[in-house]
Amino acid sequence: MDEAFLETKKLHRFFGGLHAVNDVSFAVRRDTITALIGPNGAGKTTLFNLIAGTIPPHGGEVHFGGRPITGWKPHAIASRGIARTFQTTKLFLQMTVLENVMVGRHPRTRSGFVAGMLNLPWTWREHAEIEAKAMAILEDLGLSQYAGQTAANLPFGRQRVVEFARALATEPTLLLLDEPAAGLNIYETQELSELILRIRDRGVTCLVVEHDMSLVMNISDDVVVLDQGQKIAEGPPRTIQRHPDVIRIYLGENHVEDPQS
Amino acid sequence: MNSAQIIQYCLSGITVGSIYAIVAIGFNIIYNTTGIINFAQGEFLIVGAMMAVSLTKVVPLPVAIGLAVVITTVLGGLVEVVFIRRVRDASVLRLIVITIGVSILIREAMLHIWDEKVRSLPYFTGTDVSTISVMGAHISPQVLWVLGVSAVIVTGLTLFFRFTLIGRAMRACADDRMAARLCGINDRWMVTLSFMLSAGIGAIAGCVISPVTQTQYDMGAPLAIKGFTVAILGGLGNSIAAIAAGLILGLLEVLMMSQFQAAYKEAVSIVVLLLILVFRPSGLFARRDLSSLRAF
């Protein structure tokens, strides 16, 4: 097995009395797609938020690219190369699609308050670069005709893709996708899975929280199963599909077949 | 400092503290049903007292106070119907600015209706020189009135929210507006009612404290700041904790006054406010990780 690219070690997180993430250790290999599945309330999104730095863990560690990033703030984690999308898309609705993606260039550019206020010549060059890069990403994802539109006016499915584009603009090496197929129809889901595969083939490791089992089984290289805050299984899709605990939490006790048969 | 002095200080701290607590409860009632901090809360106290002062010239004191409370209650309802109802899903910033505007309008209206003069209601029993001796300390009977009325308000509100149908409906709205509406509760009316209720108890508090602290058109804002400090100290929305917090702030103020210049008395509550906002915005008595789940 390759060296782990992202690794969590014994992560814990409480909300009041609720042990939302309980002693979760798992690893994501470089250049793979790993799916994180589990029933509602299993702690998937909490785990995501712990990795992305949105909330600090109450115990345990997160390592990325061999170095600890535990307790880092989201902006620092984004600068290290982890980008994310949200379960309910969080676009900057009053900005244009192009501007949304341009914000994504933030961690890779540097002009600050003083340079901005004085409109220094070197910031013009940087601005042109930001715009060109953002436009290139939009073209790549087939969004260039929407570039000038206000994000709020886009149909839901397109907003999802804009959020992807915005995350990719940060040049991540790891992309966290929180239920990317939620609310999409089967054609859009199909497009989405092709997109995720394409992103992986360009060297962006993906960690996906997803409910759509066909999507998970089709695209992922590894699957991690959470239930009630704990990891209950981990492995390639084929093994997970036959894992008795997984079948039990998804289908109920009666469907567990005799492992011998 | 002898024991009589200590009791004297404590009692005056408890007196102002209980008024702060009632202002804070006024904040909480509206906050719970709407999520709005009503910056005009302090003005309700002053309107009530001013109104009562004017009415005492035509009717006896108890009637004047009763009328003043009723009028202020109606005013509270009007504020909601005219200004707040239109902006149901507005941003927090917009709501803040609107209630600040309302407080300015009420204050300026008072300036033009009455004037800048300091007024006060007569003492409810006795005069400003009559005292009651408690364990060697001399206190004004009005202090007992303040404490008694505060206790009645708090008990009354507790009973109202716990045992009456309307009170329960208001609690339901506070808990989950949508669910309450689905149960057939008229949530708009409940919001109006919450404004009326907090205006009404504000007016009562304004009247009982008027003989002690006197009343001027621009005293609402400082009272609101203190009430808000107490509300935050107890944890926004938690009225029982607000009582404890009110007493803490009242005693703290008196303690500071006995040690430092009176000019800095005002600063005490603001410093407490800033400290609590910075270190424990969810209140002294709340669990931090639970309240961080709130929207703001």
Next chain:
Amino acid sequence: MGGRRYIPIIVATLLIVAGQPVLWAIARPYYMTQITMSAYYALVVIGLCLLMGYAGQVSLGHAGFFAIGGYTSAVLTTCNLLARQNEVPITCFRSLGLLVERQDLYGQAMLCFSPWAAFVAALLLTAGIAFLIGLPVIRLKGHYLAMATLGFGLIIYRIVLGAPVFGQADGISNVPPFELFAGLEVNGRPPYRVQNYYIAWAAVLAAMLLAINLVHSRVGRALRSIHQNEEAAHSLGVNTFQYKLSTFVLSAVFAAVGGALLTHYNGSIGPSEVTVMKSVRYVSIVAVGGMANLWGALVMAIALNVLSLRGNFGTYDDAVFGMILIVIMLFAPQGLLRMPNLRWISTWFSRRSYG
């Protein structure tokens, strides 16, 4: 680059230059005094507009920063150090050229800080205080932030009223004029009227230029992203806390510049500049202008302040601002200039090509 955004600045410059002889010609030179004072208040509004409209953070304490700027300038340029001129820090200041000798109204010799030194000190002090206050406060949101900034403003008010060094209820008067360069001074006396009209407006235009550049820059984009969705902005590598704090400090410094210059212009400053009502007034002007609309805020700052200073609102001065706040927030939360039948003004002015 982005030349179109400078068109309004050029138009504004032409209007200002044309406005002066017009005012003079219709024999209203004293209008110029009010417009000059309004221009200094407009500096506060421009800064607050950056904070509220773009970074999305409310401040009900900006009169406090205005006062820190004004009072620092006033104290440093009016304190007489003559009696202590041989003490070590004073001699140091003197050799650094920070002190000037002048005569007070009665011909007494005085040794004070030069207005430039006082001005720089005022800005540094304001920035420092804004930073220290912002460090805890800017983490708060919504009502909490509003109340905390309000509390800050009240504390400054109490300090000004209570401390003898700030003149308590009387404030500080006899603040000397501020000679910017040879022959150019911030001075409120009638012979300097025209000169000061241009000085004040040059300051406003400079502030507008800096603010507009900032809004269109990478930082401006990040600020707007924080305003619209803080969590998303944070996840895209925007250090939201640092950006909000920097904007807070920046807007405080804008306010302090206004405070310091107006104090030299008026020759005095008093506690009435520090009241909560003043802070509320700045907020209401930004709101009327349309929150994220620098030109709207500027136009409203001039219009409302001139009317207010001329006493057109009479005893209803505060009530007018209260009414404005409510009406705008109820019926036109996007600001007066964005109302349907007035929208042409804003499209003409703002041209939101944020690229």
